Amino acid sequence: MELTLTFLSCLLYGLVMQFFCGYFFLHCWSNLFGELLRFADREFYSDWWTCTSFSTFYRKWNLLVHDWIKAYIYQDFKDFFKSKTYNKIASLPTIIISALFHEYVLWAPLRFFLPVLLIQYGAFGALLFFFRVPQSSKFWNYFLHTSINCGVAIMIFCYATEFYARQRCHKELNFVNTFTPRTFECLW
Numbered sequence: 001m002e003l004t005l006t007f008l009s010c011l012l013y014g015l016v017m018q019f020f021c022g023y024f025f026l027h028c029w030s031n032l033f034g035e036l037l038r039f040a041d042r043e044f045y046s047d048w049w050t051c052t053s054f055s056t057f058y059r060k061w062n063l064l065v066h067d068w069i070k071a072y073i074y075q076d077f078k079d080f081f082k083s084k085t086y087n088k089i090a091s092l093p094t095i096i097i098s099a100l101f102h103e104y105v106l107w108a109p110l111r112f113f114l115p116v117l118l119i120q121y122g123a124f125g126a127l128l129f130f131f132r133v134p135q136s137s138k139f140w141n142y143f144l145h146t147s148i149n150c151g152v153a154i155m156i157f158c159y160a161t162e163f164y165a166r167q168r169c170h171k172e173l174n175f176v177n178t179f180t181p182r183t184f185e186c187l188w
Contacts, residue, residue: 007157014152026062054128054141057148058095058151065098072099088130094128101153106159114165116158158183 011148022045046060059066077090100120107113138168162183171177 007153010153010157010160011149015149017156017183018149018152020093022061030064042178048144050141051144052137054125054144055130057144064175069094069098092126096122100126110159110161110163111173111178112181114158114162114181116155120155124151 026045033039033040034044044063046063048057048061050112051057051060064069074090074094077093078087081087081090099118101120102121103113103115108115162181165182165186171182
């Protein structure tokens with residue numbers, strides 16, 4: 001019961017974190033650098049709130065990252081396969097590389113590796129990327145945003161639990177210990 005209540009409270013924190021981080025990073029921070037660098041094209045995100053599939057959401061929520069990934073990672077895989085039938089297959093390593101980079105962004109400041117984001121983004125994101133849904137259905141829009149909110153709540157719950165376990169259970173700090181989770185051995 002306590003874990004359920006903790007997860008439900010993480011849902012609210014996840015939703016607030018999504019909106020604040022999205023607003024401050026994608027809108028304020030990007031516009032600040034666009035203004036300072038006199039960047040003329042200031043379309044940093046598209047209408048991600050109307051998406052009904054993960055593939056369109058990945059394309060629209062952060063256009064800076066999407067354009068960079070498309071130009072430097074996806075295009076190389078697409079040129080490697082040299083066939084229009086393999087365009088979807090070229091998307092798969094692109095999603096995995098992006099998931100690994102996102103996991104690295106969390107690993108560097110937290111100093112531990114917990115593959116929650118890698119599993120959510122790399123595995124489930126890759127599976128749902130190939131899943132086609134009707135574009136006019138509002139149900140899929142609700143499903144998309146509910147699953148993203150639940151995913152952020154799971155990330156907050158798992159990473160906070162692991163961070164708290166590492167604070168309580170001190171071990172020798174070495175490279176191998178960053179990859180072994182301490183949640184189950186130190187918390188309970």
